[in-house]
Amino acid sequence: MRVHETIEPWLARDERKRAHYLDDPYFWEGRTYFRAACAGRYPETALRSLTFLLVKPEAIVGRRIAPIIEFVHERGYRVAGTWPVRMGRHEARSLWRYQLNTVPIAHLRALEMVVSAGELFLVGLVRRPGSAEASAAESLSRSKGSSDDPIGRGGGSLRDLLGRPAVMLNFVHAPDEPADVLRELAVLCDPARLAQAIGTLLAASHWSPAQFAAAAQTARVIMTSRYARSAAHDLDAAATLPRLRAWLRQHPAAGLAPRARAAIEAGQTSPEQALGVVESLAGVPELPAWDRIVTAVHLVDGLRTGRPPLIGAPPLRPPDEGEQRERL
Numbered sequence: 001m002r003v004h005e006t007i008e009p010w011l012a013r014d015e016r017k018r019a020h021y022l023d024d025p026y027f028w029e030g031r032t033y034f035r036a037a038c039a040g041r042y043p044e045t046a047l048r049s050l051t052f053l054l055v056k057p058e059a060i061v062g063r064r065i066a067p068i069i070e071f072v073h074e075r076g077y078r079v080a081g082t083w084p085v086r087m088g089r090h091e092a093r094s095l096w097r098y099q100l101n102t103v104p105i106a107h108l109r110a111l112e113m114v115v116s117a118g119e120l121f122l123v124g125l126v127r128r129p130g131s132a133e134a135s136a137a138e139s140l141s142r143s144k145g146s147s148d149d150p151i152g153r154g155g156g157s158l159r160d161l162l163g164r165p166a167v168m169l170n171f172v173h174a175p176d177e178p179a180d181v182l183r184e185l186a187v188l189c190d191p192a193r194l195a196q197a198i199g200t201l202l203a204a205s206h207w208s209p210a211q212f213a214a215a216a217q218t219a220r221v222i223m224t225s226r227y228a229r230s231a232a233h234d235l236d237a238a239a240t241l242p243r244l245r246a247w248l249r250q251h252p253a254a255g256l257a258p259r260a261r262a263a264i265e266a267g268q269t270s271p272e273q274a275l276g277v278v279e280s281l282a283g284v285p286e287l288p289a290w291d292r293i294v295t296a297v298h299l300v301d302g303l304r305t306g307r308p309p310l311i312g313a314p315p316l317r318p319p320d321e322g323e324q325r326e327r328l
Contacts, residue, residue: 010044010135012179017311020098021179030182030194037198047178050080050126050201051137052185053144054173055223057118061233061290064162064171065223068123069216071158075143077125077136078212080204082219083197085122085188087115094187095173098311106274107303110296111168113282117293118230121223122188124197126204126212138314141176146313165235168297176314233290237298241267244291256284269299 007018007027021027038046055068069079089112093100100108127136145157147170164170175181185194204212234240244264248254256264260280263269269277277299281292 007179008044010048010178011182012177013314014311017098017177017179020311021183024183026094026186027179027183030184030186033186033191033194034182034198037195037202041202046202046205047181048135049128049205050124051077051135051140051175051181052125052197052201053123053140054085054184054188055121055123056115056171056173057120058114058169058235059162059171060118060223060226061230062162062169062171062235063227063232065220067161068158068172069220071143071161072123072125072140073216075127075140077127077140078204078207079123079216079219080126080207080212081124081197081200081215082222083122083124083189083193084119084222085193087120087188088112089116091115091187095184099309101307102304102309104271104274104300104303104305106271106278106300107168109275109278109282110293110300113278113293113296114168117289119226120188121219122185122197123219124201124204126201126207135178137175137178137181140174141314144172144174145170165237165294166297166301168301169235169294231290233294235290235294237267237294240291240294241298244287244295247287247291251286254284254286256280256287263299264295267298271303274300274303 005022007021009018012018012021034047035043053068053072055065059065059068072079087095092108092112092115096111103111125136125140127139143158145159145164147159147164147167158172159170162171175184185197189197204215207215241264248256248261248264257276257280259269259273260277263273263277278296281287281296284292
């Protein structure tokens, strides 16, 4: 028997996204687990009030956890749970699969270096929608800022506050819309963790302020405890390149390909050489890890294929009530 289901516009406003997600198993997995967990609640009301922030490894080595927690709290979001996750090449491709057609493989390899450099943290958030126009996911997506504006022209976003050093080193990711919450939770979590995360987020709608305060403190402690495992890094290419050049002069036998050495000396590479340079950097573990990552990102961050994304950013909506108050 065939089952015909549709994706409602409140889940994703872009018709192209709804068409793609009709054939996306991660979306349907997330939706299935969410509906099962709702247990009689109206799914739209529940889902519109929750979202998550994915804290990336550069936020750990860059020591950005405190301002992240403070930002979401000031914007009216309450932390409901924090779960460490790991991301490899397949998870990265799955999470951003509808945008990765815009970048060459060299960029993708550098992205994999970033997200596989350590733990990521899924921070579950709950917020009562400010109006019927904006879900928690949509509001947080706007507040976090675009990854395409590394020099902070937008002003006031979370990524502006964190001082993102590059498009790829942007510290956090957040789903754009309710449909993305469901899909991306399924990408990041195995079935047991998926059920746990959804169950916790739904239960948090009835929490007391003290429970939210305890969850936020737990999140802060869990993430900042990782500081002891990784040396702090400036994440600044202008400082990293001279440091890496000096290291290579002191270690001439390091197994870095000549084209990678030349790219480091020049501070740039050609699109034709970029993939080989990044793969050489990834394959020499004796070089300081985050110096290699920052260098790879710097060399390829601006490379694009010229193709439009399969799914672009959601169309803009008027700001919700909370955002309007902040602008007054």
